[in-house]
Amino acid sequence: MNVLILTNHLNFGGVSVYAHQLAALLVRKYGAKVFIGSRGGDLETELERDGIKHIRLPLTTKCEVSPKVFVSALRLRGLVRREKIDVIHANTRVTQVLGALVSLLTRRPMVTTCHGYFKRRLGRVLMPCWGRRVIAISDQVWDHLAYDFDVPADRIDLVYNGIDPQRFVPHGAAEIAAQKQAWGVETDKKVIGHIGRLSSVKGQKYMLLAAGILRGRHPEFRWVIVGDGKEEVHLRKLIAEKKIGDIVRLCPSAGNTSLALAAMDVFVMPSLQEGLGISILEAHAQGVPVVASRVGGIPTVIEDGVTGLLVSPGDPPAIAAAVEKLLEDRSLVEAIASRAQKRVAEAFTLDSMTQKTQAVYQSVL
Incomplete structure (x- = not known):
């Protein structure tokens, strides 16, 4: 399986650690070929050691409709086709929109992980971009998705965060x-x-x-x-x-x-x-x-x-x-x-x- 994991950056923090450790075990245990797309950061040097390829993207923005998101989507379109990516996995709001664009351009499925809580802003209502399935990292986040954002229960998977x-x-x-x-x-x-x-x-x-x-x-x-x-x-x-x-x-x-x-x-x-x-x-x-x-x-x-x-x-x-x-x-x-x-x-x-x-x-x- 070939997987593209998207996150804003790779500086120390919960989402970055999650993306890195998930990717490393997918490579080591399941023989997957994994790419992480981000703007880089502290953990970037560890990716090569773990057999993960990093794709540097200009994601220096928190705006989901920034031109940088569209530039990144065009770049990733070629990668997804060239590397025969099977699944796109987004982990932040910006990368949800980015992943949805890449999914639309390449017809590859996207899943997302919801790592916390979001405000019900207009952008999320008009462009939910949850993907085919949504991973909730706790019971409370599951409730947040189902009741605050009306994500159908049969599209939400409860998968607790884990460590080694x-x-x-x-x-x-x-x-x-x-x-x-x-x-x-x-x-x-x-x-x-x-x-x-x-x-x-x-x-x-x-x-x-x-x-x-x-x-x-x-x-x-x-x-x-x-x-x-x-x-x-x-x-x-x-x-x-x-x-x-x-x-x-x-x-x-x-x-x-x-x-x-x-x-x-x-x-x-x-x-x-x-x-x-x-x-x-x-x-x-x-x-x-x-x-x-x-x-x-x-x-x-x-x-x-x-x-x-x-x-x-x-x-x-x-x-x-x-x-x-x-x-x-x-x-x-x-x-x-x-x-x-x-x-x-x-x-x-x-x-x-x-x-x-x-x-x-x-x-x-």
């Missing part, structure tokens, strides 16, 4: 100490961490406000946010305003996610919206307890008090209380981490996700 648990391995004290030092954190300090794209919808500012709340009682805590994005300027301004620069670190995207997570004592996911949360799955696989917002698909992953702690979105005092609860109760941490690791291995593996996605591809041929 074997990538998340134990790390020695020396490795963890070196990682903390790279962040500018003393090796004996507790780390409350977060990994993700820096964006207002990810709610990182509420984590910083929680840091300010706990500073008086727990000056030994260090708060580390790992990631890149447009929100960095606002986060640094907030750190300065709250005078918490001595206990907070903003660090660039992690090359070794397993090691970064191993250096954290608690992982915080303070999102205001979230389709599912790959970072949560990764933290669970690494054995790190998670405090997360009760939004979107996160409750699909976390059962409150069982596999993590859930808090109301945008609630710094609740984040602070949950973090404090975990760091003061070692037995609770161990129980939650153990159950969460087991849950990921049972329900959220990359192998299962890829198998079900490949079945969706087969269904449209």
Whole structure:
């Protein structure tokens, strides 16, 4: 099978990681020939290693009717015909429209994955561009598609995002100490961490406000946010305003996610919206307890008090209380981490996700 996967970029983030890992396993396990079309990014160098061909496209736009989308469609038309692409798989709004154009020009079927939540704008009503089938990454996203956008239920496939648990391995004290030092954190300090794209919808500012709340009682805590994005300027301004620069670190995207997570004592996911949360799955696989917002698909992953702690979105005092609860109760941490690791291995593996996605591809041929 020959597959063309489309996404806006390949910088670190949930959709990019999804596209890369899905493509890699399709190549390795199913012998597929996979192309990823995007404007490029941090993960681009890893594609060649995994046998994936990258097609650079001028997708430096969020406008679905930008001339860049039409230019990209004309370029991909030739690729689809030349490489005998069987399925086009779009993963963002811009690439949904792009994929629909390429599908129209080449008569090749398109499927889409809905990774989160969308506003019901006129463009989506007039040009839904969902493709022949739509993959929902959580039960809540399935409901969003069916009830907010009237996508017929028999066209929606529920396929949970997945990770490879074997990538998340134990790390020695020396490795963890070196990682903390790279962040500018003393090796004996507790780390409350977060990994993700820096964006207002990810709610990182509420984590910083929680840091300010706990500073008086727990000056030994260090708060580390790992990631890149447009929100960095606002986060640094907030750190300065709250005078918490001595206990907070903003660090660039992690090359070794397993090691970064191993250096954290608690992982915080303070999102205001979230389709599912790959970072949560990764933290669970690494054995790190998670405090997360009760939004979107996160409750699909976390059962409150069982596999993590859930808090109301945008609630710094609740984040602070949950973090404090975990760091003061070692037995609770161990129980939650153990159950969460087991849950990921049972329900959220990359192998299962890829198998079900490949079945969706087969269904449209």
